[in-house]
Amino acid sequence: MELFYDFAYDSLNKMQEELCGDKVEVVEAEDSTIIVLADGLGSGVKANILATMTTKIAGTMLKEGASIDETIETIAKTLPVCNIRKLAYSTFIIMKISKTGKVHLIEYDNPPVFMVRNNKSYELKKKEKFIHGKKILESIFQLKEGDMVTLVSDGVIHAGVGGVLNLGWQWSNVEEYLIRQSAMEKTAKGIANKLMSTCAYLYEQKPGDDTTVVSLRARKPETLDVFSGPPEAPEQDPKIVEAFMKGRGKKVVCGGTAANIVSRELQREVEVLFETGTDSIPPRGKISGIDFVTEGVITLSHVVENIEDYRIKRELMPPKKNKEQINGAELLTRVFLEDSTHLNFYVGKAINPAHQNPDLPKDLSIKLRMIDQLKSQLEALGKKVKIHYY
Template structure:
């Protein structure tokens, strides 16, 4: 199996505006991932429309097999031209990465793409081509395990301009920051969140421009297996547990009944850990061979709530998700975000009287709804999710 292309992105919206003038479009295909970051002219509604059209046109054409010449030509001839500045559409960066690490990148008037390999900043060699009078820079490169890329709009390299920094953050400053942080952030999500928080600080929480960060990390597939039960038929307990523990990757159990099944069927001692107590999240437990054991519905709900924050427009209040917390929900979030590219979930469909109105069908149970929503949210973050009902 090839690499997993870990992608995360978010935007600081210009202060006083409701819509971002930057737009990101990520398309995952069977053998490659396409990333388009477009920066619309100006800000607000007009810029949002231009950036949206650019990112959608480019993403759709690349998905259907068009080359960069066809794509740029279509964008140039489709989007309107600003009558004042005589500038068309928006700037953009297009990236196509295959599972074997081969990458194609094209940039049009966006800040240069950053790259870090083994803790060192790498200058991506680019050549310039002319497409209908538009100068586009492109490159072909083979990526390696652990390589980190970052695509930013000019709001990043202008952060602090005129306030904290006379000339803004500057491209070289951002490169130095990324080089230091890339080795510390295990996932693209952590690095993206970190870089946007730095930008927000430089703007004193009031961005002077739309500020978008797209981070990409080349990773080997990392599997997480989550079991929350119990199975509908008790005689299936042993089969489900054996399948669960024999799967490659990290093992997580959510639910007291599921943990008791594992203790019985595996003949391993289950111990409750009371070293860290939280008023909001029940304590965790430990068992040999299992990476994390938590309570079920409450912990899953708290974890889902934290993960959903990562999809909201960036702000210090919304996106400050603690990956280092000691409670069960924080530990679960860290595993699902930092350690997971592929998530396999075993969901027991036995009715739990504590979570289920007996007058309602089982598919309306709280547990199943939470698990299904978790699967949807994780897929939106780019993870590959499989849910098996038992």
């Protein structure tokens, strides 16, 4: 079975520094995804420049077909060892994931990579090699469904030093934490967010070092088909519903007009779930054979805000105990973030006069701009998004 390789990353800047001394570069090559995490020596501008140079060299060379050895040799020649402190100007981890899930992992002077399989720590078989005088650890392995791989900079291991924890958060403590989170969190973003939030707590919101997490999760692909808004021409109603229903994913209908079109074309009634409404969000609906039915523009605007808050605050509001009463915006936010890897939007381009200044061009439609914004947000979270206009 083909798997989806869900990845996410996040960073905390060292206290009073505007730039992070860690850098993550993600490069999509023809046959693989290349993720590079670099930790520049020191902090601030200098460390940021060193880390950025490292990630750019590695990402660019590997994408263009250079070997791992050639890439590391170039980095070693470009960023020599500091003569005074006898430390590398930048440590790094390179993870190359093929389309089939084969991982080629290279580690240089960084905290060891964490891997969890079947909710247990999985020890990677690492081979030592020396390239241009630098000791490199190399491992090659095949990802399986549910596997979680986490890369961290040393700011994670140092979290809490001299504060909440005298000696910092040791590698084994982080490992135990990630094993627990692996059983609780479905997505790579959820795992990265939880780990970063814990580090921020241990630093008492005053990070003593640049702190970065990269999380990878191998999971089953989950497709979501979303229908929003009527087509420009009413005669296209059957066509958009047919395309929407042919999709193999869970079905979401956003908007009262879209729900009425689906109801008419499928000859199924729409039921309004009044108990799911709030002062600011209209109630959800229900149509037989459709997984989720919500109001349109108002609900989607709240979803956009929720996802942006999630990216900044690193957490979602706790779900309501009674799932039957969850409002449409909270429901869609969780479905978009947690229960989908691939999203297909079927979007009608007809303009609702209530949501649009008729003097503005159609490209500035509130609904269309909102869908584009959602697409950008979801793609930034590593999801695959396609929009089909009618």
